[in-house]
Amino acid sequence: MTAVVDPVSQTTGPVASPDVERQAAKERRRRGFLLALPAYAYLLFFFALPLVAVAVFSFATRNRFGGVDLAEWNLDSYRRLGDDIVFDILLRSFGLALLTTVICLVLAYPFAYFIATRSETVRNIMLVFVLIPFWTNFLVRNYAWRLLLGNDGPVSQVSQFLGLGEVRILFTPLAVVIGLVYSFLPFMILPLYAAIERIDWRLVEASRDLYATGRQAMTKVVFPLSLPGVIAGSILVFVPSLGAYVTPEILGGAKTTLLGSYIVSQFLTARNWPAGAALSMVLLTVMLTTTVIYFRSGGRNL
Amino acid sequence: MTAVGPSVEPRGLPRFAMRANAWLVYLFFYAPIILLVVFSFSDDRLVGRWGGFTMRWYGEFANNSQVQQSLWVSVRVAVVSTLVAVVLGTLAALALVRFRFFGKKVFDALLYLPVIIPDVTMAVMMLLFFTRFFDVLDDTFGLQLTKGFGSIVVSHIAFNISFVSIVVRARLEGMDETLEEAAVDLYATPWQSFRHVTFPQILPGIAGGALLALTLSLDDVVISQFVAGPGSTTLPVFVFGLIRRGVTPMINAVSVVMLVASVTLVLLSLLVQRSRDAADETG
Known part of the structure; x- marks a missing residue:
């Protein structure tokens, strides 16, 4: 379908310069990123970070008080x-x-x-x-x-x-x-x-x-x-x-x-x-x- | 779809075995649920024995203030986490289906993880995170927070975003993109084209995602148990504690109430799906 429409729009529509097109693509990328941003930021902070926390804790040591020492990493x-x-x-x-x-x-x-x-x-x-x-x-x-x-x-x-x-x-x-x-x-x-x-x-x-x-x-x-x-x-x-x-x-x-x-x-x-x-x-x-x-x-x- | 021909149907014993298996699977699925409902009306101190009809366990349920309190927490957690997850999840789905942007692949993977991660792992993650996070807040700002309603909601949002975005995404992918293009060609602003073209079409997906999020939030035991605080337990966490201490007929009654709630949500979401299919056929 697009194959039929394209030549028409190319001859009658304004010819887009590569610069304008690049601008438009950039604008779309920015908009997409902004749409994703709230969920992205949320999951980075409340999911990815906790995931990293588990990894960090798994290398930590339990101290005498039942607490956790994060300073000395080991494989115990x-x-x-x-x-x-x-x-x-x-x-x-x-x-x-x-x-x-x-x-x-x-x-x-x-x-x-x-x-x-x-x-x-x-x-x-x-x-x-x-x-x-x-x-x-x-x-x-x-x-x-x-x-x-x-x-x-x-x-x-x-x-x-x-x-x-x-x-x-x-x-x-x-x-x-x-x-x-x-x-x-x-x-x-x-x-x-x-x-x-x-x-x-x-x-x-x-x-x-x-x-x-x-x-x-x-x-x-x-x-x-x-x-x-x-x-x-x-x-x-x-x-x-x-x-x-x-x-x-x-x-x-x-x-x-x-x-x-x-x-x-x-x-x-x-x-x-x-x-x-x-x-x-x-x-x-x-x-x-x-x-x-x-x-x-x-x-x-x- | 190609038509299913006669050659795919086994004959003789395998055919009988396949049918018997199907009935057995359904029996396996439904017998426990039905018996649970039956025994919730049984007037016997032992949970699995019939002792005549009674409503007294439901009365006990209605008069138990702890059950009432945790039920209220559950409902609030479910509603708040669903509302937030629906907004964030829908935006995420729109971004992933309609746009290309920096870090898209990482985002896609990040959205997929909460769906497949085992409950226990996520529970551990959230517990460690909140413990550290609250420590840091206390040290740097002198802000003293404890686990409770807030930490449960935050954790539920984290897994609900993913489920909502999956459902909305499926809907968006099945949608005709040329309609949006037509709207833009007719000088609709991006907001107008979203408001009047995209949004009405993905609404059933959003509703389906919201019902799923509500169900999952009301279902969760393990994660909530880890991030709950004193005085703010959800109903499943409370009931789980009761079961571990020993079963009582009141638990039967509470279970049936939870059962009715989740079946209602399932039927609602199936209905939403049905209306969506019907709309597809006429539209």
């Missing part, structure tokens, strides 16, 4: 990551986060495939019913499981009624995994759905025309095409699971301390801020690494 807090207690917590947290991610993927993939292959009306209705729990208060959703899994709770009552005996899941790692899957399953479903919905189904038909079995079409065509969704969903489940605090506090027991709870305890009870800051840096590193992997693998903005 990072060396503590190798301590048995901390290492166990890191290992357990990574394990549970990984388990949560795998369970979410197994549940969400067929589910997302199912939604993506429905008619538009059915699809929209099904999506709304995924979005409602997605945006429902996080604390309340975790509390609901506390109620369900309690010793006299409905799950246990049903199991006793069926003659299977009392269920004692609450305060075990299993309860934490259930809570995490429940909390983050929509984070897996939505990117998977978006990826599968975008698939050009003619490719699948072509593969079938070339005598691919249903299974082959699934594993060799559909799955590879949905890979960006798989990666995005896995990151969106893994990272918050790793740093989870509310879920393990409500559903987990004293013996199953996870990274998130441990970091919080370093700040609120143990008052070892440098150690807590160093562990936060670990979380941050995992987050940044996975995000870079995602964008490197050709992922788009979520």
Whole structure:
């Protein structure tokens, strides 16, 4: 369209000198910068600066009074990551986060495939019913499981009624995994759905025309095409699971301390801020690494 | 979108398994929420047992002054942080979609971070920041501030800006830029073209972003817990404390109230989205 209009405007309109054009471009840049400035300044001061503060504190030393000495920088807090207690917590947290991610993927993939292959009306209705729990208060959703899994709770009552005996899941790692899957399953479903919905189904038909079995079409065509969704969903489940605090506090027991709870305890009870800051840096590193992997693998903005 | 042909639908056992899985996922999503609502009306001291219908836990909720107080703090925090975040986030979205400027890539990354950063990390960041910041203010100006309402609002704005800007940005990117150009060609000032052309079109995006910000602010536990001060706790932080001390039926009632609030916000934002789609189809 512009190709048709351009010659006309060039012959009839005033001829812009390069100088005027440069001025206009400069003016636009200035205006753009001014528009961004309030949010930019806000995030630099109230987000980037706090981020730097965590990094600085992670190299600091805790003094005798529970305060923090910023003067002498050292790596003590990072060396503590190798301590048995901390290492166990890191290992357990990574394990549970990984388990949560795998369970979410197994549940969400067929589910997302199912939604993506429905008619538009059915699809929209099904999506709304995924979005409602997605945006429902996080604390309340975790509390609901506390109620369900309690010793006299409905799950246990049903199991006793069926003659299977009392269920004692609450305060075990299993309860934490259930809570995490429940909390983050929509984070897996939505990117998977978006990826599968975008698939050009003619490719699948072509593969079938070339005598691919249903299974082959699934594993060799559909799955590879949905890979960006798989990666995005896995990151969106893994990272918050790793740093989870509310879920393990409500559903987990004293013996199953996870990274998130441990970091919080370093700040609120143990008052070892440098150690807590160093562990936060670990979380941050995992987050940044996975995000870079995602964008490197050709992922788009979520 | 290409039409979905018959070859994409599995047959036999896989087909059955896929359908069963879909129903199970929905059951998994909704059974806990529904049971929570049911048990909030149960007249039994134990939280997960049915003991006949009662409204007394809601009465207890209504008469608990601490709950009332923290609820009020939550509402104020949500409203103030949403208002500020909507203005800043919308401006940021406009700048990113419509302009090129110095430091744009850094800004883009900075806006993206609060969305993916784990709660605990952000909570730690804000705690350290405010502690140091208040120390510095005290040392240099003799200004004595403590954590509380202000620090909670500031932290909530920090993550809400990002979410608002993402929603508004999506809306702006889907918008026809030639309309703005037409307005400028017809001698509209930049302000007029924004006021009469751009703004009405991105309004549903702004409304959606605002509802999202309200929801997130009312949802937050971890960050608020770290930057709250004595006498200014939000409702989720207060309830979280109650749960850790031991569950009581009153928590069921409070939870249901929070549940209703967040579901209302979700439905509202879906409605906004729907009206936006309808406008797209007719417009």
